[in-house]
Amino acid sequence: MAPMQAAAVQFSTGIGRTVTSLFEEAGALAIFSVSIFRRLFCGLPRRRVLVPVLYEIGVRSVPVVLVTGSFIGMVLAVQAYTQFKLMHMESRLGAIITMTLVSELGPVLAATMLAGRVGSAMAAELGTMRVTEQISAISALGSDPLRYLVVPRFIACVLLIPLLAAFGDAIGMFSGWVFSTRMLGVNSYQYWSHAINFVTAWDIMAGLVKSVFFGCSIAIIACHRGFHCGSGAEGVGRAATESFVLSFIAILGLDFLLTVLLNTSYYLIWPQAVSL
Amino acid sequence: MNNALSQPAIRLKDVSCWFGSQEVLRNLCVSVHRGESLAIIGESGCGKSVTMKVMMQLLTSNSGSVFWFGRQVDHLSRRDQRATRLKFGYLFQGAALFDSLNIFENVAFGLRENASLADNEIRDTVLRRLDDVGLSSDVREKRPSELSGGMQKRVGLARALALDPQVMFYDEPTTGLDPLNSRRIDDLIDSVRESHSVSSVVVTHDMRTVERVADRVIMLAPCHRLQTAESQILFEGSVKELFHTTDPRISEFVHGSALELSAGTQLRHEASAA
Numbered sequence: 001m002a003p004m005q006a007a008a009v010q011f012s013t014g015i016g017r018t019v020t021s022l023f024e025e026a027g028a029l030a031i032f033s034v035s036i037f038r039r040l041f042c043g044l045p046r047r048r049v050l051v052p053v054l055y056e057i058g059v060r061s062v063p064v065v066l067v068t069g070s071f072i073g074m075v076l077a078v079q080a081y082t083q084f085k086l087m088h089m090e091s092r093l094g095a096i097i098t099m100t101l102v103s104e105l106g107p108v109l110a111a112t113m114l115a116g117r118v119g120s121a122m123a124a125e126l127g128t129m130r131v132t133e134q135i136s137a138i139s140a141l142g143s144d145p146l147r148y149l150v151v152p153r154f155i156a157c158v159l160l161i162p163l164l165a166a167f168g169d170a171i172g173m174f175s176g177w178v179f180s181t182r183m184l185g186v187n188s189y190q191y192w193s194h195a196i197n198f199v200t201a202w203d204i205m206a207g208l209v210k211s212v213f214f215g216c217s218i219a220i221i222a223c224h225r226g227f228h229c230g231s232g233a234e235g236v237g238r239a240a241t242e243s244f245v246l247s248f249i250a251i252l253g254l255d256f257l258l259t260v261l262l263n264t265s266y267y268l269i270w271p272q273a274v275s276l
Numbered sequence: 277m278n279n280a281l282s283q284p285a286i287r288l289k290d291v292s293c294w295f296g297s298q299e300v301l302r303n304l305c306v307s308v309h310r311g312e313s314l315a316i317i318g319e320s321g322c323g324k325s326v327t328m329k330v331m332m333q334l335l336t337s338n339s340g341s342v343f344w345f346g347r348q349v350d351h352l353s354r355r356d357q358r359a360t361r362l363k364f365g366y367l368f369q370g371a372a373l374f375d376s377l378n379i380f381e382n383v384a385f386g387l388r389e390n391a392s393l394a395d396n397e398i399r400d401t402v403l404r405r406l407d408d409v410g411l412s413s414d415v416r417e418k419r420p421s422e423l424s425g426g427m428q429k430r431v432g433l434a435r436a437l438a439l440d441p442q443v444m445f446y447d448e449p450t451t452g453l454d455p456l457n458s459r460r461i462d463d464l465i466d467s468v469r470e471s472h473s474v475s476s477v478v479v480t481h482d483m484r485t486v487e488r489v490a491d492r493v494i495m496l497a498p499c500h501r502l503q504t505a506e507s508q509i510l511f512e513g514s515v516k517e518l519f520h521t522t523d524p525r526i527s528e529f530v531h532g533s534a535l536e537l538s539a540g541t542q543l544r545h546e547a548s549a550a
Contacts, residue, residue: 052376133372136334140366141386142358142439148389 032224035146036154045152053152057118058160065164068113069171072105073097076172077179081186090184094191095198097176103203106169107162108255111214114161115247119222122153123243126226127236135227150227154219161215162208169207206262213258217250283346284309285443285475286331291340293326299499300326301337302508306494308443313469313476315490315515317483319529322496323508324479325369328445331477332364333357362390365436365474369447371428373420379406379431380416386439405434408471409464426457433464437472444468446478450485462488483530486515493518495526 044050076097084090126149129135138145173195180186222243229239284307293301300323308314308331316324329335333342333349342349344360352360373382383402387393393401403413409430420428429449436444446465450458462485469476469489478489486493495511495518502508511518511526521527 128375132370132375133368134374136329137366137368137372137374138385139334140332140361140364140368141389141435142362143385143389144358 028228029220029224032227033220036150036220036223039144039147039151040154042147045147045155049148050152050155053156054160056121057114057153057156058164061114061117061160061164062167064113064117065110065168066171068109069106069168070175072109072168073101073172073174073176074179076100076105077176077184081180081184090186091190092194092198093180093184093186094177094193094195097180098173098195098199099203101169101172101176102199102207104207104255104259106172107165107207107211107214108251110165110168111161111211111218111251112248114157114164114215115218115222115251116244118157119218119243119247120240122219122222123226123229124236124240126150126223127229127239130227130229131231131236145227150219150223153223154216157215157219158212159215161218162211165211165214166208202266206258206266209262210255210258213254214251217254218247221246221250283343285345286477287343288327288331288337289341289343291327291330291337291342293323293330293335293337301330302499302502303340304496304508306331306509308475308477310442310475311473313465313478313489313491315478315480315486315493316496317480317486317493317529318496318510319498320481322498324496325447327496328366328447328477328479332361332366332445334366362386362439363442364445365439365441365443366445367429367432367436367447367449369451371420371425371432373428373431373435375420378416379418379420379423382420382431383416383435383438385435390439401438402434405438406431408437408468409434410460424457426453426460429453429457429461430464433461433468437468440472441474443475443477446476446480448479448481450480450482458482458485465489486518490515495529497525 077093080093080096081090084093084096126135129149135145135149138148177188177191180191181188225239225243225246229235286306286308288304288306291301291304292299304323304327306314306327316327318324326335330337330342344352345363347360349357373379374385377385380399380402381388383405384398387398387401402416406413406416411427411430411434415423415427415431420431423431444465449461449465453461465476465478465485466489468474476489478485480486491514493511493513493515494509496508497506497510499508511521511523513521518526518530521530
């Protein structure tokens with residue numbers, strides 16, 4: 001075989017392998033997700049199992065969300081102020097900060113932070129349990145590892161990530177307001193007046209719906225990576241990294257799809273609505 | 277009923293297992309009879325631990341059948357499988373204690389998950405099991421990381437015994453332990469068998485453990501060393517027969533291990549004499 005032909009065969013084989021492994025991964029993730037949903041219908045986890053997970057994922061993530069939310073609000077104020085001032089619209093700063101936070105940046109950034117803090121930690125924890133045979137020990141003791149380990153984490157992510165995103169939104173709005181009024185001289189009444197007039201209940205709901213999906217994806221990806229991690233410390237490290245990278249891609253992909261879907265639904269429900 | 281009782285506790289029939297392209301078990305047929313203590317030996321990578329995990333269905337084989345108390349596992353519902361699995365106890369090589377739980381909760385895990393017992397009954401059972409393995413109740417509040425390797429193994433044994441198993445699996449129970457702790461674990465395996473009337477399956481490299489605890493021994497060979505139609509079981513018989521076998525592949529492994537042990541013993545004698 002000529003060298004050119006051999007290289008072409010090698011190249012196409014490589015592409016084939018990559019595509020096959022992508023489909024295999026997607027299939028494994030789908031099967032894993034179905035297993036979780038099936039177990040959700042078999043009853044809730046026990047309180048003594050669920051509460052520590054809720055605490056770890058919810059309460060211990062508050063400081064991260066607090067810091068992230070505050071800075072996002074202030075950064076938005078600084079960035080938007082420069083642009084709005086040119087158009088003499090700085091009084092509308094409240095509208096743009098609140099809208100951006102509630103519908104887009106708040107949920108996405110909160111989910112990204114939590115994919116890093118919670119998702120990686122879950123993948124590493126479950127990965128370590130896999131490597132040290134603790135997951136096998138759960139099976140050996142007559143319990144179902146998915147039900148004992150994954151279902152509580154899934155529930156916690158789905159319930160708490162929207163709450164944390166809402167908390168992040170509130171902190172962002174507050175810090176944006178403080179910075180705009182105290183440092184940039186925007187009128188407080190106008191700030192809130194525009195914010196309230198511009199942002200609808202739909203926008204808030206859209207942000208929260210996105211957060212629910214982000215929570216689902218973080219939990220499924222992180223637990224799947226942890227459950228199927230390779231051997232040794234290297235395997236655990238890779239599981240944690242892959243969990244974050246895949247969750248981040250999933251968050252951005254879902255964000256795009258859900259934004260399109262929610263906007264389309266909005267104009268289907270209210271065809272007369274005027275786009276601003 | 278009598279028929280069921282006459283069946284082996286566990287039987288593997290023509291079980292084969294691969295990991296990717298690596299063949300680990302080839303048409304393996306093994307039975308564990310009720311009340312007996314079976315040791316599985318062989319060089320590293322020959323599939324001893326995999327055999328035991330397939331027996332307990334912690335790993336699924338690629339082909340062949342597994343029978344628990346005469347019933348084919350594939351024919352059992354998931355619920356029945358879980359219920360039957362409670363009749364088995366498993367001591368993992370590294371003990372596999374749950375890091376996030378203290379010793380008490382580790383031992384209580386199976387009871388909390390499977391038995392509808394009151395808290396005081398769970399407490400009594402846990403303390404009794406800890407006492408069975410020679411641990412005082414002082415350790416119950418400690419974390420697994422605060423215990424030595426030998427103590428972790430004993431906690432692992434207490435946890436496995438908490439549900440009163442009928443078959444106990446020991447995966448390299450003395451690996452990584454000093455001779456004193458190895459002896460203690462061997463004695464525990466023996467006493468568990470006598471006091472709880474359980475069948476035991478012990479995977480080990482340690483010939484002293486084999487001598488102390490086994491009624492019957494199986495030696496496995498790695499699949500890559502086998503001829504096409506050759507059985508993976510190099511030896512099956514009593515401990516006495518194992519030590520008197522003339523097959524060089526077996527005697528090399530057995531006496532090599534035994535020589536290492538006796539050399540260690542001699543060194544200890546010399547050191548104590550000096």
